[in-house]
Amino acid sequence: MGSVLIAFSGGTDSSFLLRVARDTIGQSAGATTANSSLLAKRHLERAKRFTQDQGLKHVVVPTAQLADPDFVSNSEKRCYYCARIVYSRLLGLAKDLGIAYVANGTNLDDSNDYRPGATACDELGVRSPLREAHLTKSEIRYLSKEMGLPTWNQPPDSCLATRIPYGIKITQERLNRIEAAEELLLGLGFRNLRARDYDETVRIELAAPELSMAVGDPTRGKLVDGLKSCGYSYVSLDLEGYRAGSMNKTAREEDGR
Numbered sequence: 001m002g003s004v005l006i007a008f009s010g011g012t013d014s015s016f017l018l019r020v021a022r023d024t025i026g027q028s029a030g031a032t033t034a035n036s037s038l039l040a041k042r043h044l045e046r047a048k049r050f051t052q053d054q055g056l057k058h059v060v061v062p063t064a065q066l067a068d069p070d071f072v073s074n075s076e077k078r079c080y081y082c083a084r085i086v087y088s089r090l091l092g093l094a095k096d097l098g099i100a101y102v103a104n105g106t107n108l109d110d111s112n113d114y115r116p117g118a119t120a121c122d123e124l125g126v127r128s129p130l131r132e133a134h135l136t137k138s139e140i141r142y143l144s145k146e147m148g149l150p151t152w153n154q155p156p157d158s159c160l161a162t163r164i165p166y167g168i169k170i171t172q173e174r175l176n177r178i179e180a181a182e183e184l185l186l187g188l189g190f191r192n193l194r195a196r197d198y199d200e201t202v203r204i205e206l207a208a209p210e211l212s213m214a215v216g217d218p219t220r221g222k223l224v225d226g227l228k229s230c231g232y233s234y235v236s237l238d239l240e241g242y243r244a245g246s247m248n249k250t251a252r253e254e255d256g257r
Helices: 012-028 039-054 079-099 108-112 116-124 137-146 173-188 208-215 219-229 246-254
Strands: 004-007 031-034 058-062 100-102 191-199 200-204 234-237
Touching: 004 079, 012 031, 012 137, 031 039, 031 079, 031 116, 031 191, 039 058, 058 079, 079 100, 079 116, 100 108, 137 173, 137 219, 173 200, 173 219, 200 208, 208 219, 208 234, 219 234
Parallel strands: 004 031, 004 100, 031 058, 200 234
Antiparallel strands: 191 200
């Protein structure tokens, strides 16, 4: 590629990609994070810490997905509209900086999920080197550990809008209470988690080994009281546990997957 600007979330995949890019082409590799109300504050801080620790260039750019009615309506093409907004902005930044390519951390396993955002990236010419190299998530974790990256065993994560079921309007109020709910869960010691927003009800997904902790005292009381203080009237615990892309089940079925 010669030079590349990497869409950087601070997660396992983009951290590995960024480090390899730096090791391969040096200062011709840079990182950029799209900052909006969809990005949890802890994720932005995580991205900043990683680039500082690794001595990498990092540019934070604002994006305004909530200004786009197609995105806010929250159809099953939500991620497509979001990706068009974000990557159009990053491609413009790359052009201004004289950088040849924009790349992201999409891996081979992501092809098995419903990912309309990947379609937008392909349309715009954004590269996905990990997918192109046929690297799976487990391989990326293994290689990251071998390289000594602190992100090798980091739990998977995604933007806050993915916690809202399709068809329910995305608002700043919803995003704020989802972020507050997940901060509460992290503060109580949970690790793999999602707070799914259904108006008055929050559906909590936790890793299977953590389910018993959620229903035991005193954690159960703190969980219920804390989530109600975030703005929810009812708290439910999904006994199936955390699984990535659970909100995409209907979309995958209609897509024939």
